[in-house]
Amino acid sequence: MGESQIKVDKLQIGSKLSRDVISADNRIVVKKDTVIDKETLDILILNSIEEVWIYDDNSALIKETVDKIFSRTQNDDFMGKLYKIVLDFRIKNNL
């Protein structure tokens, strides 16, 4: 995780993240107690975020939860492929 990444204290539900909080490799950094709930995941998906890191090295829970979502996009099974098609569709249609 690069030092230059800007920390996000609160994910703004329903809004697009500004590009300056997203690193070049599509990571964001969030507070330790940020809950990755449905709305937060929507924000991550719509902003093409690939990884979330919390900023005190205690990242197990948040990373694991986000990994569960994104692993779906890389699965070889049918639903994994379909999930990726749907994500692309959502991004294209701003859903």
Place this chain on the structure above:
Amino acid sequence: MSNILEKIDTIPTLPSIIERLNGVIYKPQTNAKEVAKILSMDPALTSKILRIVNSAFYGLPNRITSITHAIIMLGFNTVKNVAISSSVLDIFKRNAADINFLKEIWKHCIAVASCAKILSKHCGQVLTEEFFISGLLHDIGYIVLYVYQYEKFLEFIEKCKSSTEPPILVEKSIFGYDHQEIGGYLFKKWNMPKILEESASYHHIPLLAQEHNFTVSIVSVADNLAKALSLGNSGSIFTESLPPELVDALNLNALNWELILNDILREYNAALVFMEML
């Protein structure tokens, strides 16, 4: 579980009007006038049906002003399905602690109904009405848990956020049973059509459906699609792997998904008129 079953057993029975409707609708000699006569005993239901059949969802060229006219234009099944779903929802909305979350669940149900209808069409089905209603009512058990086990339901939602287990297992650990078992039990108790009972009972385990395997499989894919599209809220956004046998049986790999997703979006936006049932 016995606690939940006791509560389910205190859930009011379906209005007698729906029982009477189910009693006549499949008889070949039943005519539109007869069905209209039964429905006209409930003016509130009649007006709700007319509002929905006159919406853009059904896209009729002229305004429908009577149930008889609605049946002639849309058929027995459509009118019956609107009446059933409206009556089922009526029973629960009165007891919901937080109507806003119930709205989100219902929105998810409308999304699944829309996905099921469009998917069935792309899988070669001509009569898609039963797919829509099966999708619309598939999560009835979930609504029961939400309305009658509110505190535990909140615990379930919280636990889902951090648990690595599939939500269905989280449900089992908290409630003792999952929403499929509850939904199937309730529809059986209400003597609802088998297609609805099986959709409620097996949409997470579609290969176990006995009589309506195809419909339940479509509803199962539709449920995952609605979650991936993030339309409404069923407590979890996680999609599930589909059994390879199901993927092959529905020939899902051969479908034009870009086209299907566009059709779903159009259908869903029109179907949002079903939110008026709440």
